[in-house]
Amino acid sequence: MTRQGFLQHLRSIENEYLTAALSVRRLRATARGDHSLLRNEGLTVGDLEACQGNLESTYVIRLFAEFEAPLRLYWRDARRRASWETINARTLIDNVAAYQYVPESVRDSVHEVRDFRNSLVHQSAEMGIAALTFAQCRSSLCRFLSFLPFAW
């Protein structure tokens, strides 16, 4: 397993997201002049709007799940911990940060993404949780991963 591989994987998810966003925008423009396009698939303009409205959130949730995977593998393989499957995300992030001497600002940014992800999953707009863009989330998570070992 290499750090670079995981970083590239997170960047590829951003490209997937951008591709999906572009596709939805184009479909919306096309469907405006051809109502049968959606109707033939049993879909409505409302479905398309919901898809567009939830797209960024969906990809942020996916991005965070993909970010957690290398942390859990690090915990299992580099630190030989049996808790790699059950440890909660907050503790996992804090533990990896401590072993890898991660700057506090980098760790804190990841916790902001984690809080934002939680608010999306639970559909709760909690006070004090900053709304983040996909690009901000990707940047914070990749920065944290850059502090993992080159390979393990």
Place this chain on the structure above:
Amino acid sequence: MATKTAAPDLARTRDEWLAVTERLASDIEKWATELGWAVARLEGRTITEKGIGSYAAPDLRIKTPHGILDVEVKARRVVGAEGRADLVAFPSLHRMLLVRIGNKWLVKTDAGIDWPRKWGKKTFVELAETLTKTP
């Protein structure tokens, strides 16, 4: 009372950290120059840390006989330490960590394992050569 003393404490932490990193950069600059390696100060990277503020990172780029080695200051506020700077080889991105604990630089591998030798010129040369030689 705590709020009154917090600001001077943070300012002192910042000033001490700037002095420590400047000392690190000038030591490495001196050692590399003694070996005839070209050294350049890399300007333009700013580090911003909560409670400390923004400061210019005193990064270095060293041209060793085997390749490029960068010295990158990472942060003063690091989980589990009182500062961190990295030695990073290019283009391989192999790195070693200099971790500040108890007013000393401790050398660690990329995985956080203790390096058996103390930080100093001899260790710097050994790490610079090993990092830049490794493909």
